Amino acid sequence: MSRIVLRNVRPWGGDASDIHVDNGSIVAVERASATTVAQAPDVRGEVVDGRGLLAIPSFVNAHAHLDKSWWGKPWVSYAGESGTQGRIAHERAHRGELGIPDLESTVALVRELVRTGTTAFRSHVDVDLGVGLDGIQVVREAVAAVDPGLALTVVAFPQDGVLRRPGVLDLLDRAAAEGADLVGGLDPASIDRDPVGQLDALFDLAERRGVGLDIHLHDSGELGAFQFELIVERTKATGMSGRVTIAHGFALGDVPPARQRDLVERLADAGVSLTTVAPITASPLPLDMLRNAGVPVGLGTDGIRDLWGPFGDGDMLRLAGTLARLSGWRYDEDLRSAVEIATCAGAGFVGRTAHDLAPGAPADMVLLDAENLQDAVTRAPSRDTVIVGGRVVVGPGAR
């Protein structure tokens, strides 16, 4: 039965409404009818009772690492060194013992993420000389196994470096040829020691294969800012506007305000987007400035319970609250925008033109018992119902 009506929900905290779904997509949002289900002659198909709950689009996790978690396994004590390089080395040395990338752990993690309302993922997946492209296959299988309606965008991610590991560039090229949506990069300066070399190689590959780029940039201060410039320059030169993302981009948080404005203007001009994981130990990104300039910003969880560290539970609503707090947001409008960043604003990061409670969008939704969006984002109550393509996958009536 492809027609479904989600009755009596409050979209974005507004008036009670009915959301009509056909073939997995929203076809209409109407003020809730006073008639009972039995009386309504125009409703054919399945009816889901929304019980007056708050409805929002499901969460879009724009920066995940679904391949490297040990979620669901017995506790793994952290034993690595500090710093990005220390954590990379620790992961390389020990992932084999844990069977990572592991289908079972990835399924367990994705199931947990869906439980808290995420139905669309942009996942970086490690591609290196050790695991080759196996991780991509594991993540694809795991996501499909949890629910075939989940959206997955794959970034073939050179976690261990590109130029410093001969052969990785070929692997990335193969990943792109075999269907990876984007190719990743990692600290061209501090890891590969050759910012121009790594970026030229990645942009060349992306142009040839017609894929996007999503580049991790942890480097701070002017070293990071310089690489923002290099990425912007190459995005413009290759005409890749709208298809290049900088992940983390800590530098944009820690340079002085005038330099922030300069970089934000360059990002906007070149059509380069950003993803953040709302890190509480880095200077926050200038979100107001980015919003005013129209730079797309996606929110993601980063790694969860992996060999980089034991933290993270994948709750995107709680993460949106952290983002708001980091930004000093207290006013209603700002709190609502934090929910938007975690939901509809993520559309472009998972290859969707719309991810909203509006006709034409996929019927991916979350229902929760909250007074309004502000209440939801500051309190992060448990998710009552999670809906994928109109089907209830978590909550009363889930099948």
Added chain:
Amino acid sequence: MSRIVLRNVRPWGGDASDIHVDNGSIVAVERASATTVAQAPDVRGEVVDGRGLLAIPSFVNAHAHLDKSWWGKPWVSYAGESGTQGRIAHERAHRGELGIPDLESTVALVRELVRTGTTAFRSHVDVDLGVGLDGIQVVREAVAAVDPGLALTVVAFPQDGVLRRPGVLDLLDRAAAEGADLVGGLDPASIDRDPVGQLDALFDLAERRGVGLDIHLHDSGELGAFQFELIVERTKATGMSGRVTIAHGFALGDVPPARQRDLVERLADAGVSLTTVAPITASPLPLDMLRNAGVPVGLGTDGIRDLWGPFGDGDMLRLAGTLARLSGWRYDEDLRSAVEIATCAGAGFVGRTAHDLAPGAPADMVLLDAENLQDAVTRAPSRDTVIVGGRVVVGPGAR
């Protein structure tokens, strides 16, 4: 029936044990017997089945503001100005409209805090020319109404300043005379504009009345550090070692490491403790340094849903995880210490000599479904059972 046995729990994540309670206190912790409840001849009194869950002492909220929340009321949009002074002014102007301090909201808030496992509170309560001492009465009534076994330590808190508001010092004196456990202070420099004047007045009052001091210090950098020194000097001069707390103490997070060491040594020498609310927008306190020096550190929630801002849900376990993340803690030992800071290390802040899973301590405990302390603090699973003085107040069998 005053004898209770909590069977088959894992104290601190250790082996399955039985915890014996008599008259509200723990009297024995023994390896779990293999015998069933019916067979055990030595067990008289009530038996609570712990089902193999992880057991920890309940949480101690060492820095709460129980009087000023609008928890449970319809959403209150934030409309204040920025900065400490702006928030104080906003609160003064609008608390009356909300009926704050409000018994009903305070009861709702305390109930929510108990639900997530907190059973002991050090609460600052506003004392000023507007509300007088009414807030103290409201908080005492509310806590007693939720459960008479909850522990409450009251700080009479001059949120609107001391010297700059003639009459407030007399109110604080009256509060101390009428049973407040401690008297508070607030940014002697930036708010009262007279650090020596405010501190001399507070220490004089505390000495005369035989109460402790708990002083909010938001001032950063050297201005804050100077006030650390003034507080330390007066603590030593008055012999008040062990009875003075600095709350927030942001300055200790943002001065250079050598100055941090200097201040930490002074705190340790004078017996001055600290409380933190794990703020994600301030430089983190040097917790390792404080721990090594033996300076007591308590963890608290700060205000929750009040006219200072809409954030906070009072979950102390989640807050302990935030504290760990802010401190860059990843190793097991550090993660466990974060749970200790939120529980047993809080004893002194609520006038207890012990708050532990050990004979002699009050039988205040939390049971939760977690593999170990590290799993608990990184994932913050919902609390299964909350126990006050041996009685189940939240969870299966709660009365």
